[in-house]
Each structure stands twice: as structure tokens, then as C-alpha cells.
Amino acid sequence: MQIYQIEYPISQDNFQPSVIAIGYFDGVHLGHQQVISRACEKANELNLPCGVMTFSPHPKEVLGIGAKIDQITPLESKLKLFEKMGIDICYIVHFTKHFAAITPEQFIEDILIKLNVKGVVVGFDYTFGDKGVGNPETLRDYAEGRYTVDIIEPIFDQGKKVSSTRIRNLLASGKVSEVKRLLGRNYSFLGKVIHGQKLGRTIGFPTANLELLEHYTLIKNGVYVVRVKNKGRSFLGLMNVGFKPTVNDKKVTSYEIHILDFNEDIYGQVLEVELLEYIREEIKFKNIDQLKEQIKKDLFSLHSWYNYAILHKG
Structure with missing residues (x-):
């Protein structure tokens, strides 16, 4: 798996075409896996490498919403899981206040287009750009035929949405078997x-x-x-x-x-x-x-x- 550390603004301009899943992906739980798996399916359809874009450090740390954020899967662990899932490329975007302040259009033009992305897969609740005003439909609005957009609906387990927050609560309650079910592996x-x-x-x-x-x-x-x-x-x-x-x-x-x-x-x-x-x-x-x-x-x-x-x- 190729790993690229991305700083905004991007100076390099010779990235190979790819299909990417975008998200922070803390936990790489069943919902995240669905997003990433769909990206790999789309990449196979287009005969392109499959990639993941994630962010470091945690946005809440940079924006002052929290101190050091406790994580289910820190970056190095996520990278190992991505590789096991067959990911070819991982873009790790350095999350800064400058990056957080860009508009959704700038994210698309200065990040996705610059990285030569031909397909994007995100979860239904993905947000981006200044104050999180961009959403999956924004990605579609600005695509203009340059890339495809797949939006993955939430995954449910026993009538409840699979989420990182739910997994944290289960860990705090000692419910190990339920955590395993939502992660698809042991914590x-x-x-x-x-x-x-x-x-x-x-x-x-x-x-x-x-x-x-x-x-x-x-x-x-x-x-x-x-x-x-x-x-x-x-x-x-x-x-x-x-x-x-x-x-x-x-x-x-x-x-x-x-x-x-x-x-x-x-x-x-x-x-x-x-x-x-x-x-x-x-x-x-x-x-x-x-x-x-x-x-x-x-x-x-x-x-x-x-x-x-x-x-x-x-």
C-alpha cells in the first residue's frame, strides 16, 4: 500500500487516477468497511487503484473541541486494517485550521481534482469544508462528470445504527462480544x-x-x-x-x-x-x-x- 502524507495546499500534481473512500474511519467498523468495500468495487469496475483518504490529527483536536481524543483505532492501526482490506493507496491529509477553513468547492477542486480522483465513496453523514457545510450531495453537485459519487447508507445491528460512538459506549460498559460484532473483529x-x-x-x-x-x-x-x-x-x-x-x-x-x-x-x-x-x-x-x-x-x-x-x- 502506498501512503501519501498530504499537506494543503497540494504542490504535487502527478497523482495516478484512483477511486477513494473518504472518512476519519475511527474503528473501521462494519459501516466503514461497507464504504471502503464499495470503493474497491468501483475501482475494479473502472480498472483503477482503490484508495482511502483519512485525516490526522483528529479534527476535534485541531478545532479546540477536545483535548487529545481517545480513539478506537489510532492511525497506525487503521493503516494496517486498510492494507488487510486490499487498499492500494492511502492519503493521510494533515488536518490544520487552515485546511478546516476551506470551502467545499476548494476541497473538491484543490484536493480531489488535484489527486486525480475518478470516483468518491462516502458515508451518508459525511461532511466537509468550513463548518462542515459540504455533504455527499455537494460532492455530486460539483462533480460535473469528472468523478462518480457513491453514498453508503447506514448499517444497522439489532435495530441500532453501527457507529463509533456506539462502540465507545459498549467498551465503557464491558460489552466485549457486542463490540466484536460491530467491528467484525476483536477490539x-x-x-x-x-x-x-x-x-x-x-x-x-x-x-x-x-x-x-x-x-x-x-x-x-x-x-x-x-x-x-x-x-x-x-x-x-x-x-x-x-x-x-x-x-x-x-x-x-x-x-x-x-x-x-x-x-x-x-x-x-x-x-x-x-x-x-x-x-x-x-x-x-x-x-x-x-x-x-x-x-x-x-x-x-x-x-x-x-x-x-x-x-x-x-
């Missing part, structure tokens, strides 16, 4: 293994303490069954997300994972963690012995979940 994040209190090894359950690499969408505190990927290998594990109230008075969220059948030094390494199941909320125990007994119960829950998943090919 995952990347974290670097750092030194912690090393309490886990003293009670027989060593843990890897993670420092998240990006501002990921917050997930519900508690204990999860997870799949941990490290150097091409996968392991099951238990992850506790929260404040560790039994052994810690500080209100600082930590991510600790006990990896099954694993005894290697991985400090400084990056792990990919997939959420498989939410087991329980975080509990403050009276003593360490109660904590140890609960961990044993959690491990039993993990094995029960695994056996059920294998039986049902989950």
Missing part, C-alpha cells in the same frame, strides 16, 4: 511492557504491566479474558484494568496481564492485546489471600470460556 490495543510493583510474582501470578502506546478509547475497569500477541505468537491471559484497590491507594489506571504458560523477559517489548470476554468488575479485597483465591476463580472462568469458545468455534 485490540498496543502497549509496551514496563516495570511495575512486581507484586504478582510474589503471590504466584506474575503480570506484564502495560503502558498504552496511544490515546485509546477507555474500556471498563475490571478483569478480562484476553489474547496476547508477541513476536508472531499468541497466548491467552487475564487482564486487570483499574486502580488495584487491594494493594494501591492511588487512582491511576493500570493494565496488568497474567499470561498463561509464559515465562519470558519481555520488558520493553510491545504487546498486542485483544479483548475476548469481560469476567467481572474490579474488587477491593480485605487481604492478599482473598485476592489470590479470586485470581484462581478468574483462571477457572478463563478456562471455562476457552472450552466453550472451542466447542462453539468462537
Whole structure:
């Protein structure tokens, strides 16, 4: 996949013709996938490369609507997903206040036409240009036969629209299986293994303490069954997300994972963690012995979940 970092105004003018899907695509959920898949279908019809246009940083950060925005899929993760979907070209437009202030017509003439776009695919709620006054119909109004426009209607799941906001709310509620259904894959994040209190090894359950690499969408505190990927290998594990109230008075969220059948030094390494199941909320125990007994119960829950998943090919 070719990746182009685009600054407005664009100085380069020798871009190859393509069909592109446009959007921020946080989550790359089933609705986003529908937009991107249609772009690839259109590209095949026209015998052109299939591309995606996305934006960085998040528009709300630039426009002062929020601080650092928590994301379901940060840019690097999105790029990997785009590549898996067969995307040939990715245009990453640097979102600035100057870019945000351009008119819809300028976006079309100075971006789409400059990039030699022959087909555009967007979601029904896509907006662009100063104050978001441009919409899918605006794209059609200004096309003048130079490019085609496909507008994708929303995707519904159990009567509700599939959206990034809905997925964030589900993550905050610990509803892992529903998130998987809307994403079409397990929710995952990347974290670097750092030194912690090393309490886990003293009670027989060593843990890897993670420092998240990006501002990921917050997930519900508690204990999860997870799949941990490290150097091409996968392991099951238990992850506790929260404040560790039994052994810690500080209100600082930590991510600790006990990896099954694993005894290697991985400090400084990056792990990919997939959420498989939410087991329980975080509990403050009276003593360490109660904590140890609960961990044993959690491990039993993990094995029960695994056996059920294998039986049902989950």
C-alpha cells in the first residue's frame, strides 16, 4: 500500500487516477468497511487503484473541541486494517485550521481534482469544508462528470445504527462480544511492557504491566479474558484494568496481564492485546489471600470460556 502524507495546499500534481473512500474511519467498523468495500468495487469496475483518504490529527483536536481524543483505532492501526482490506493507496491529509477553513468547492477542486480522483465513496453523514457545510450531495453537485459519487447508507445491528460512538459506549460498559460484532473483529490495543510493583510474582501470578502506546478509547475497569500477541505468537491471559484497590491507594489506571504458560523477559517489548470476554468488575479485597483465591476463580472462568469458545468455534 502506498501512503501519501498530504499537506494543503497540494504542490504535487502527478497523482495516478484512483477511486477513494473518504472518512476519519475511527474503528473501521462494519459501516466503514461497507464504504471502503464499495470503493474497491468501483475501482475494479473502472480498472483503477482503490484508495482511502483519512485525516490526522483528529479534527476535534485541531478545532479546540477536545483535548487529545481517545480513539478506537489510532492511525497506525487503521493503516494496517486498510492494507488487510486490499487498499492500494492511502492519503493521510494533515488536518490544520487552515485546511478546516476551506470551502467545499476548494476541497473538491484543490484536493480531489488535484489527486486525480475518478470516483468518491462516502458515508451518508459525511461532511466537509468550513463548518462542515459540504455533504455527499455537494460532492455530486460539483462533480460535473469528472468523478462518480457513491453514498453508503447506514448499517444497522439489532435495530441500532453501527457507529463509533456506539462502540465507545459498549467498551465503557464491558460489552466485549457486542463490540466484536460491530467491528467484525476483536477490539485490540498496543502497549509496551514496563516495570511495575512486581507484586504478582510474589503471590504466584506474575503480570506484564502495560503502558498504552496511544490515546485509546477507555474500556471498563475490571478483569478480562484476553489474547496476547508477541513476536508472531499468541497466548491467552487475564487482564486487570483499574486502580488495584487491594494493594494501591492511588487512582491511576493500570493494565496488568497474567499470561498463561509464559515465562519470558519481555520488558520493553510491545504487546498486542485483544479483548475476548469481560469476567467481572474490579474488587477491593480485605487481604492478599482473598485476592489470590479470586485470581484462581478468574483462571477457572478463563478456562471455562476457552472450552466453550472451542466447542462453539468462537
